[in-house]
Amino acid sequence: MATFVLVPGLFMGGWAWEAVAAELEAAGHRAVAVTLPAEPAAGLADHVDAVAQVLAAEGPGTVLVAHSYGAFPAVGAVDRQPELVSRVVFVDTGYPESGESVVLSMPQVDLLSGVTGDVVPVPKEIPAVHAVPEAEHERWKRLAVPQPVRTVTDPIELTGAWLRVPTTGVFCLASRLSIEFARSLHATGMPRFAKLAEPGVTFFELPTGHYPMLSAPKELADVLERAADGGGVGLYED
Known part of the structure; x- marks a missing residue:
């Protein structure tokens, strides 16, 4: 069984992963949802530190899952400790280069x-295109928090060590x-x-919007399980 560390996107905390974590745990896995610091003075380095601390506590073999903005602190953390992570899963996001914000x-x-x-305010709603159920939408509006502005303006500093991780x-x-x-x-x-076509890099597609942890948690959990085992297709596979 795998250990999943789940990093949220903008305005969200570990609560966004509750349904996905429940599906993973029901299948026998361990799921740790991260809530990143929301204090207005927090910067990107604080978010990287938060993820790195969880990885260190969980130990080697972790599957690190990052949604949207979460790719920045996740990549920053695994770049420091690539030996702790067996795979990074990017959910509807790309990955940053050193110096980017x-x-x-x-x-x-x-x-x-x-x-x-010092904060980016929470948007008024999730656009309908993302098909988030009304109950989950209301929960998002109740629990979402403003984003510390420095987390989106600070540049990330990377050594490139994370590129060795599948x-x-x-x-x-x-x-x-x-x-x-x-x-x-x-x-x-x-x-x-270049990394997109390397061995050990795989891909999935989901017929969802940007918030599959809210709109399709069972389907996302299934994909995460398969990804942990190296599933998915290579960039040029059919």
């Missing part, structure tokens, strides 16, 4: 337009991410996308 890597999303003081990408099709899109990135020949 969230706002620089996502220019299409104007995260800073509504900044109040990875899996889970693409949510309603977000317009897909294996075909990953192929187009690899085809550019840019060094940052």
